[in-house]
Amino acid sequence: MDLGLNGKVAFVAGSSRGIGKAIARSFLSEGANVVITGRGPEALAQTRAELAAEFGDDRLLAFEGDLTRAGPIDSVLALTTERFGTVDCLVANIGNALTEETGWNIAPESWDADMASNFWSGVLLVQKALPAMLEAGRGSIVFTNSVVGVEAHPAAIPYNVAKAALANYAKNLSVRLGPTGVRVNSVAPGNVIFPGGYWQGELDADPNAMRGMLERDVALRRFGKPQEIADMVVFVSSERCGFLTGSMIVNDGGQSRRV
Numbered sequence: 001m002d003l004g005l006n007g008k009v010a011f012v013a014g015s016s017r018g019i020g021k022a023i024a025r026s027f028l029s030e031g032a033n034v035v036i037t038g039r040g041p042e043a044l045a046q047t048r049a050e051l052a053a054e055f056g057d058d059r060l061l062a063f064e065g066d067l068t069r070a071g072p073i074d075s076v077l078a079l080t081t082e083r084f085g086t087v088d089c090l091v092a093n094i095g096n097a098l099t100e101e102t103g104w105n106i107a108p109e110s111w112d113a114d115m116a117s118n119f120w121s122g123v124l125l126v127q128k129a130l131p132a133m134l135e136a137g138r139g140s141i142v143f144t145n146s147v148v149g150v151e152a153h154p155a156a157i158p159y160n161v162a163k164a165a166l167a168n169y170a171k172n173l174s175v176r177l178g179p180t181g182v183r184v185n186s187v188a189p190g191n192v193i194f195p196g197g198y199w200q201g202e203l204d205a206d207p208n209a210m211r212g213m214l215e216r217d218v219a220l221r222r223f224g225k226p227q228e229i230a231d232m233v234v235f236v237s238s239e240r241c242g243f244l245t246g247s248m249i250v251n252d253g254g255q256s257r258r259v
Helices: 018-029 041-055 070-083 108-136 157-180 198-205 207-217 226-237
Strands: 009-012 033-038 060-064 089-092 139-144 182-189 248-251
Touching (some): 009 018, 009 070, 018 033, 018 226, 033 041, 041 060, 060 070, 070 108, 089 226, 108 139, 108 157, 108 182, 139 157, 139 226, 157 182, 157 248, 182 226, 198 207, 226 248
Parallel strands (some): 009 089, 182 248
16 A cells, blocks of 8 residues: 655654664565664664665665754754655654552652653653644654553553553643644554564563463463554554644554453
């Protein structure tokens, strides 16, 4: 299916590995100009080299920086505009579970860390990128969320709450931006496995426990693949989903039990 993304500008935050890397690859395969970002120079350089070898480097821009901070965001958006023009598809794939405390009595610093990483980072990126999209009168924003943001989950409470706040922010933003031509949606992955990722580490540490978790909690009884999330994000970003805004699409292999 032609998604109509040829020549469009896709900005994929947090794209040096895993889901973000797969999203960047999907956009490139659809003919888009793609900006990839990452904080780790080695992983970013490797991803850039892989994608350039596959698609060429004329449609690819790589930026190393911490996109939880305003300065690097301003810098990469300026470079994007200079190289490709206004962002058409913004993917806020930022954040990581930082708190390891699983009980209820959690230190304020842990709350602050998870909210900064998983909520404020996405808000800041959008607030920086949105003015140009509004001026152009078009665009798509997709937040990479998580199943922990839509229901109770054994993960640390600050991480769950930060993702829930991000989901609510996206919903409210979609209502306010509806008349402008900018759409806002979220995709919530379940347990996605890739080299160097959290679930690969858990599987390596205790294969039997992971098999039991999959059989008990996931209807499809397997981990998800980054490309399975990426293709959903790119489809939602395209004009094939032009009437879709304010939605949270859960892609978790049947893990969540919501009606």
